[in-house]
Amino acid sequence: VGSILEQMGIELSGTTRTPDEIIDRVLVKARRQSAMHGGKRREALERVLGVLAGLNALRGSADIVLADARALLAAHAVPLDALDELSRILERLADYDLPGVRIELAPGMARGIAYYTGMIFELYAPDAESPPAPDALQICGGGRYDSLARALTGRSGFPALGFAFGVERLLHALSPTAPVLQVRSRVLIVVHEPEARRSAQRLADALRAEGTAVVVRDADRDADRVCDHARRAGYDAATVVRAYAPDRPATGVCATLFREDDASAGTI
Amino acid sequence: MSREVLRFAIPSKGAMEEPALRFLEACGLRVVRPNPRQYTAAMGSDAVQAVFQRAADIPQKLITGLVDAGITGFDIFSEHLGEGDAVVVGVEDLGFARCSLVLAVPEAWLDVTTFADLADVAADFRRHGRSLRVATKFPRLVRRFLVENGLSSHTLVESSGALEIAPSMGYADIIADINETGTTLRANRLKQIEGGTILRSQACLLVNRRALTASPAKLEILRGVLEMIEAHQRAARIISITANVEGASIEEVAQRVLTQRALAGARGPTIAQVFDPDAAGRVFAVTVVVPLDQLAAARDHLRLCGGGTITVARPLYLFDDRSTLYAALCERLRPGDAGG
Numbered sequence: 001v002g003s004i005l006e007q008m009g010i011e012l013s014g015t016t017r018t019p020d021e022i023i024d025r026v027l028v029k030a031r032r033q034s035a036m037h038g039g040k041r042r043e044a045l046e047r048v049l050g051v052l053a054g055l056n057a058l059r060g061s062a063d064i065v066l067a068d069a070r071a072l073l074a075a076h077a078v079p080l081d082a083l084d085e086l087s088r089i090l091e092r093l094a095d096y097d098l099p100g101v102r103i104e105l106a107p108g109m110a111r112g113i114a115y116y117t118g119m120i121f122e123l124y125a126p127d128a129e130s131p132p133a134p135d136a137l138q139i140c141g142g143g144r145y146d147s148l149a150r151a152l153t154g155r156s157g158f159p160a161l162g163f164a165f166g167v168e169r170l171l172h173a174l175s176p177t178a179p180v181l182q183v184r185s186r187v188l189i190v191v192h193e194p195e196a197r198r199s200a201q202r203l204a205d206a207l208r209a210e211g212t213a214v215v216v217r218d219a220d221r222d223a224d225r226v227c228d229h230a231r232r233a234g235y236d237a238a239t240v241v242r243a244y245a246p247d248r249p250a251t252g253v254c255a256t257l258f259r260e261d262d263a264s265a266g267t268i
Numbered sequence: 269m270s271r272e273v274l275r276f277a278i279p280s281k282g283a284m285e286e287p288a289l290r291f292l293e294a295c296g297l298r299v300v301r302p303n304p305r306q307y308t309a310a311m312g313s314d315a316v317q318a319v320f321q322r323a324a325d326i327p328q329k330l331i332t333g334l335v336d337a338g339i340t341g342f343d344i345f346s347e348h349l350g351e352g353d354a355v356v357v358g359v360e361d362l363g364f365a366r367c368s369l370v371l372a373v374p375e376a377w378l379d380v381t382t383f384a385d386l387a388d389v390a391a392d393f394r395r396h397g398r399s400l401r402v403a404t405k406f407p408r409l410v411r412r413f414l415v416e417n418g419l420s421s422h423t424l425v426e427s428s429g430a431l432e433i434a435p436s437m438g439y440a441d442i443i444a445d446i447n448e449t450g451t452t453l454r455a456n457r458l459k460q461i462e463g464g465t466i467l468r469s470q471a472c473l474l475v476n477r478r479a480l481t482a483s484p485a486k487l488e489i490l491r492g493v494l495e496m497i498e499a500h501q502r503a504a505r506i507i508s509i510t511a512n513v514e515g516a517s518i519e520e521v522a523q524r525v526l527t528q529r530a531l532a533g534a535r536g537p538t539i540a541q542v543f544d545p546d547a548a549g550r551v552f553a554v555t556v557v558v559p560l561d562q563l564a565a566a567r568d569h570l571r572l573c574g575g576g577t578i579t580v581a582r583p584l585y586l587f588d589d590r591s592t593l594y595a596a597l598c599e600r601l602r603p604g605d606a607g608g
Contacts (some may be wrong), residue, residue, distance in 0.1 A: 010378070012376045013376070015376050021392075025379040171461075
């Protein structure tokens with residue numbers, strides 16, 4: 001190429017880049033352009049933009065949006081894994097049985113932070129419109145960021161989920177007359193199997209109404225070790241909730257309790 | 269108490285001096301400078317004192333209050349004063365000294381025709397541990413432009429001499445400089461790139477906020493200057509056409525002319541009787557003032573109305589019932605406004 005250009009009387013020397021550098025990039029650019037004009041890449045790009053624009057247009061009640069998103073992705077042969085995960089999250093959310101809470105899906109939502117790797121969410125005050133007005137009171141926001149720990153520590157293998165509440169916003173949403181509960185104790189509730197989740201949640205609600213701080217989590221270890229773990233983590237009590245089974249003598253809830261002032265753990 | 273005088277900076281010793289003086293004269297603000305070594309002169313009236321300064325020094329003179337107002341390039345204003353509020357723009361488009369601040373790369377860079385190419389080359393440089401060096405006299409404007417357009421990996425080489433030779437001398441890779449016609453760039457084997465225009469500029473009138481806010485007398489003198497500039501600029505856009513038309517009466521002629529409302533003057537035609545001793549009927553002089561680009565259409569319309577001889581005159585000034593420039597300046601001078 002260099003000699004052709006020379007024959008054409010095109011001078012490439014006399015600048016801060018060498019003639020080779022310039023020629024190399026001319027070739028790179030030419031290749032890139034011919035790939036673009038080949039049509040395939042542009043077409044693919046436009047297809048992706050089309051799907052994204054379609055998703056962005058969806059917003060509203062979870063069932064409808066999920067169905068529409070499924071149809072849209074299926075029509076473009078996009079794998080549905082992400083929507084399946086979202087369905088599972090919604091099923092779990094339903095188990096919390098939150099009265100007065102409206103759940104909406106907005107596939108086009110963005111939070112302006114680049115570290116999220118999965119679902120993101122925002123909480124608005126109960127009187128917010130749908131979609132929330134630009135000045136609506138967003139009291140919490142968060143999501144999944146599995147690669148954040150690696151970015152910060154250089155160590156991998158820390159899946160993570162987090163959120164932040166705006167304390168002033170929360171107070172504003174709660175109105176100045178809302179009662180402030182004094183936390184008396186901390187209880188860990190472990191859900192033994194998915195069927196027990198509703199019962200666990202009702203127990204948690206009842207305890208919280210009395211001013212007890214409650215953490216509900218899925219079982220990932222043996223019941224005896226739950227006690228050890230809870231004690232070490234500073235809980236005042238821990239309980240494992242199991243689903244009702246006719247062959248078990250106990251009623252629906254089977255709990256393991258311990259207290260700091262009690263030397264031994266007991267079972268109800 | 270001595271009478272207040274508005275000190276008005278005029279660019280001197282550069283490309284802007286002559287067009288600035290010509291412009292002011294056309295505005296009825298003639299600057300009489302008896303000898304070129306004299307740095308002050310009367311401008312239009314004794315109430316305005318012209319102070320000759322280099323265009324690049326005028327921002328500093330305005331900030332320090334050595335002058336109350338002045339003319340310089342919008343590029344110079346943006347570089348030195350664009351972010352402060354001590355100096356506000358009085359007239360942003362005086363219509364002369366038009367130029368652009370542009371990026372220029374060596375012609376030999378065949379692969380670089382757009383800003384995206386340049387960003388690509390800068391990225392290549394960075395991979396090889398180099399930084400794209402840009403020689404310029406406008407470091408603030410250039411840095412902001414490059415960063416806003418995603419080319420943050422660069423080094424500015426500040427230089428006040430002839431920038432065009434920097435790439436061939438090797439002390440910069442490319443330049444960002446003022447360009448009027450492109451001739452200087454081509455002579456130095458440089459070329460502009462698509463998306464490489466940093467700023468379009470022309471002469472503008474600047475005002476020292478503090479001086480004009482503090483002195484109603486100076487503001488009143490400046491109003492006079494702005495009125496003249498505005499009247500000159502307005503007059504440049506219109507033309508006055510007079511045709512002699514035969515007809516029965518003023519009303520009858522007016523009716524004919526008004527059939528084309530848009531070509532019959534903003535408030536309608538002015539019609540006066542002409543006393544022609546040789547004419548059989550009555551003759552009327554019809555005058556319409558129309559936008560410059562309507563000259564041909566208005567001429568044809570007046571002919572259709574029976575116009576014989578048609579004379580055309582360019583008005584020197586057009587004064588409206590109030591000065592928009594002055595009203596806008598007062599708005600900008602209000603406290604709390606960032607100006608410009």
